[in-house]
Amino acid sequence: AQKVTQAQTEISVVEKEDVTLDCVYETRDTTYYLFWYKQPPSGELVFLIRRNSFDEQNEISGRYSWNFQKSTSSFNFTITASQVVDSAVYFCVIKAAGNKLTFGGGTRVLVKP
Amino acid sequence: EAGVAQSPRYKIIEKRQSVAFWCNPISGHATLYWYQQILGQGPKLLIQFQNNGVVDDSQLPKDRFSAERLKGVDSTLKIQPAKLEDSAVYLCASSLVRRESSYNSPLHFGNGTRLTVT
Numbered sequence: 001a002q003k004v005t006q007a008q009t010e011i012s013v014v015e016k017e018d019v020t021l022d023c024v025y026e027t028r029d030t031t032y033y034l035f036w037y038k039q040p041p042s043g044e045l046v047f048l049i050r051r052n053s054f055d056e057q058n059e060i061s062g063r064y065s066w067n068f069q070k071s072t073s074s075f076n077f078t079i080t081a082s083q084v085v086d087s088a089v090y091f092c093v094i095k096a097a098g099n100k101l102t103f104g105g106g107t108r109v110l111v112k113p
Numbered sequence: 114e115a116g117v118a119q120s121p122r123y124k125i126i127e128k129r130q131s132v133a134f135w136c137n138p139i140s141g142h143a144t145l146y147w148y149q150q151i152l153g154q155g156p157k158l159l160i161q162f163q164n165n166g167v168v169d170d171s172q173l174p175k176d177r178f179s180a181e182r183l184k185g186v187d188s189t190l191k192i193q194p195a196k197l198e199d200s201a202v203y204l205c206a207s208s209l210v211r212r213e214s215s216y217n218s219p220l221h222f223g224n225g226t227r228l229t230v231t
Contacts (some may be wrong), residue, residue: 031128035219043202045156074227090160091155100169101146103222 002027002094004104011035013082020078021107023092029053032096034068034075039106044094051075081110104106115139117223119205127228131193134226138186140208144168146220147180147190148204150164156204162188195230 003026013019025034036048049061049066058067067076078088092104118137126132138145144163148156159178161169165185173180177196182188192199205221 042224042225043227045204045206045218045220046189047221050219100158100161101156105155106153 002029002096002102003034004085004094005020006092006103006104006107008107009105010108010110012112015084015111015113016081018078018080019082019086019109019111020076021090021092021109023075023077023104025073025075025094025104027094027096029096032094035093035095035101036066036075036077037045037091037093037103038088039091045091047056049077067112079109082109084111084113117205117207117221119203119223119226121226122224123227123229123231126195126198128230129194132195132228133191134203134205135187136188136190136205136223138188138205139209139221140222142207142209143180143185143206145150145188146206146208146223147188148206149204150204150225152201153193159190166199192228195228197230200228200230 007022008111010066033050037052038048040047056068056070063080065078085109089106089108091106093101095101120135146161147159149154149159159173160180162182165182178192180190202225204222204225206222208218208220
């Protein structure tokens with residue numbers, strides 16, 4: 001069974017600050033994918049990024065970047081120069097055998113103008 | 114491309130009543146999921162279909178919940194009878210996965226149906 005822990009329940013920042021969301025996962029599978037999803041107040045879940053278990057190269061995509069460390073089972077996500085539209089709940093997700101997604105509890109990000 | 118369609122958007126029922134939700138996945142997506150999201154929590158998988166077959170329904174409360182995907186396209190989720198604790202958002206998602214080993218396809222979610230049981 002998989003498990004995802006997001007220790008931060010809520011983060012509040014002022015616009016243009018960077019915000020980093022922590023994620024720790026557990027799985028016995030050697031092959032898995034990690035995702036970050038965003039859920040704005042409207043409710044839909046929006047796919048942001050993914051990373052497979054064999055590639056620990058960290059990347060930047062626009063204002064998003066992530067830090068995947070297999071040794072510590074962490075998959076942290078950073079929003080650079082936050083904007084008010086970034087206010088949402090962010091979910092860290094693991095997808096392993098059987099294509100089943102397991103979500104973390106979510107971190108609510110509030111970006112104040 | 115059109116997204117995952119769900120209806121209704123909102124539903125309010127009394128406990129012990131029945132309710133059904135409908136989902137139309139993205140065209141060509143073989144895998145369909147139903148998730149339950151209780152307020153303040155992450156979504157929890159209820160059932161996963163691959164075409165019209167059930168892949169995983171281990172967390173579906175089968176005494177009151179049922180789901181079907183008869184033609185491998187649309188799906189319905191039913192609750193009968195509803196309990197107060199069923200109040201949640203029910204999310205449908207689909208993905209393009211065709212093979213068991215293809216983990217990398219992201220799920221595309223609908224807007225969900227918000228159920229309130231009074």
